[in-house]
Amino acid sequence: MGSGGCASPRARETYPRAVEYFQRNLTVRTRAVPPGQELPDLLESLPEGVSPDTDPVCWIRNGSGLVGWGEAARVETSGGERFVEADERWRELVAGMDVDDEVGLPGTGPVAFTSIAFADDPGSSVLIVPEVVIGQRAGVRWITTIGGGRREVREAPPAAAPGTVRYSDGNFPATRYGQAVAEAVHRMRESESLDKVVLAHDLLATTSEPLRGRYLLDNLTRRYPDCWTFAVDGLVGATPELLLRRAGDEVNSRVLAGTAWPRDGRPQHQLVTELIDSAKNRGEHTHAVRSLARELEPFCKELDVPSTPEVLRLRNVLHLASDVSGRLDPALVENGEAGLLRLTRAVHPTAAVGGTPTARAIELIDELEEMDRGRYSGPVGWQDAEGNGEFGIALRCARITEDADGGSRARLFAGCGVVADSDPDTEVAEAEAKMLPVREALEGLR
Numbered sequence: 001m002g003s004g005g006c007a008s009p010r011a012r013e014t015y016p017r018a019v020e021y022f023q024r025n026l027t028v029r030t031r032a033v034p035p036g037q038e039l040p041d042l043l044e045s046l047p048e049g050v051s052p053d054t055d056p057v058c059w060i061r062n063g064s065g066l067v068g069w070g071e072a073a074r075v076e077t078s079g080g081e082r083f084v085e086a087d088e089r090w091r092e093l094v095a096g097m098d099v100d101d102e103v104g105l106p107g108t109g110p111v112a113f114t115s116i117a118f119a120d121d122p123g124s125s126v127l128i129v130p131e132v133v134i135g136q137r138a139g140v141r142w143i144t145t146i147g148g149g150r151r152e153v154r155e156a157p158p159a160a161a162p163g164t165v166r167y168s169d170g171n172f173p174a175t176r177y178g179q180a181v182a183e184a185v186h187r188m189r190e191s192e193s194l195d196k197v198v199l200a201h202d203l204l205a206t207t208s209e210p211l212r213g214r215y216l217l218d219n220l221t222r223r224y225p226d227c228w229t230f231a232v233d234g235l236v237g238a239t240p241e242l243l244l245r246r247a248g249d250e251v252n253s254r255v256l257a258g259t260a261w262p263r264d265g266r267p268q269h270q271l272v273t274e275l276i277d278s279a280k281n282r283g284e285h286t287h288a289v290r291s292l293a294r295e296l297e298p299f300c301k302e303l304d305v306p307s308t309p310e311v312l313r314l315r316n317v318l319h320l321a322s323d324v325s326g327r328l329d330p331a332l333v334e335n336g337e338a339g340l341l342r343l344t345r346a347v348h349p350t351a352a353v354g355g356t357p358t359a360r361a362i363e364l365i366d367e368l369e370e371m372d373r374g375r376y377s378g379p380v381g382w383q384d385a386e387g388n389g390e391f392g393i394a395l396r397c398a399r400i401t402e403d404a405d406g407g408s409r410a411r412l413f414a415g416c417g418v419v420a421d422s423d424p425d426t427e428v429a430e431a432e433a434k435m436l437p438v439r440e441a442l443e444g445l446r
């Protein structure tokens with residue numbers, strides 16, 4: 001995003017390991033793990049380290065998914081064409097690989113863990129091809145090695161806690177966030193050209209000891225097993241929102257918008273009823289579902305969009321949720337136009353993280369959010385050589401970097417859909433509730 005109307009210079013997210021490389025003719029081997037053979041759980045096989053060689057990548061839900069480590073290849077793209085460039089580069093890379101895949105399921109063979117910037121500018125997007133990937137789905141276990149020899153997989157001890165955790169204002173503190181929400185509400189009441197905008201802010205956590213990716217992953221998967229727990233290039237979180245899953249000609253999405261959270265001693269059943277009956281939340285939700293369906297429909301021969309949302313219950317919040325499913329147009333599957341990155345390019349940003357209408361909402365985010373979102377609220381997940389894969393929306397997450405004094409920094413993000421009848425203080429409290437998963441994981445709550 002550009003400089004917008006802000007007087008203060010906006011801090012940019014920087015990615016220090018922005019070195020791009022790949023070798024030609026990488027050798028890729030996928031082998032099924034025989035049922036009798038013991039392998040540690042997915043997370044338990046991850047080395048805890050923080051170096052590029054051992055920094056884990058992860059995508060796990062309810063014990064299934066993919067984890068990996070090492071970097072056989074890394075591709076970075078940016079700008080408005082970041083999706084298309086990433087797609088082209090991935091295809092080029094895969095075309096040059098020597099693949100021997102004995103399993104042949106989505107997620108076997110070469111995979112790229114992917115994290116895409118929210119905005120066209122600024123921001124960098126990354127594809128990481130690990131050296132080792134361990135996958136598990138529906139009782140099938142596999143291991144893929146990419147480049148080099150076979151790595152030894154052994155159970156790694158749990159990561160050490162990061163010492164004392166301290167919180168301070170991020171680039172866009174909660175007080176200024178509240179003011180921005182008030183301004184957005186004012187604009188929406190004054191003018192008819194914007195129905196919804198999602199505004200976010202950040203919070204800084206510093207730890208006295210190094211914060212290992214594995215530490216957060218262990219705690220997040222334990223407390224949020226139904227969310228997609230992810231780690232890609234230092235962005236670690238547990239998102240409840242699936243942007244797109246593609247497997248062959250099937251496509252799925254879990255759209256969320258509309259939130260309630262425990263407060264004032266209200267029992268959960270009351271929160272559920274209030275959420276379902278809230279015209280404001282239903283309106284926010286409808287915008288998000290419509291934005292996804294509108295962009296996905298041209299790729300599909302069938303698309304099933306529920307007429308009323310369900311309630312998703314998590315420890316920290318409840319959301320209105322709609323599970324959308326579709327069948328892709330076979331001609332587009334055939335000619336590669338319906339690969340996961342292409343589909344994602346079409347649907348991002350949905351009104352769950354952008355707004356309605358999209359272009360106007362993005363302008364306002366650019367103007368009012370005094371921070372760079374980086375990859376927060378962008379697509380995050382994995383894709384394989386066939387264009388299958390899963391991308392969540394990078395929510396309930398933090399960007400981890402090393403600190404000069406031997407500890408680490410975690411930049412936490414959270415945002416809320418703002419409509420004409422939003423109340424700024426309530427949105428500030430909602431964003432606080434959305435930061436809880438990462439805060440509790442940092443503090444070691446299990």
Ligand SMILES: C=C(O[C@@H]1C=C(C(=O)O)C=C[C@H]1O)C(=O)O
Binds near residue numbers: 198434
């Ligand atoms: C933007 C976030 O969450 C999104 C906004 C929601 C809302 O406004 O009700 C709900 C779920 C997400 O789609 C976030 O968690 O940071």
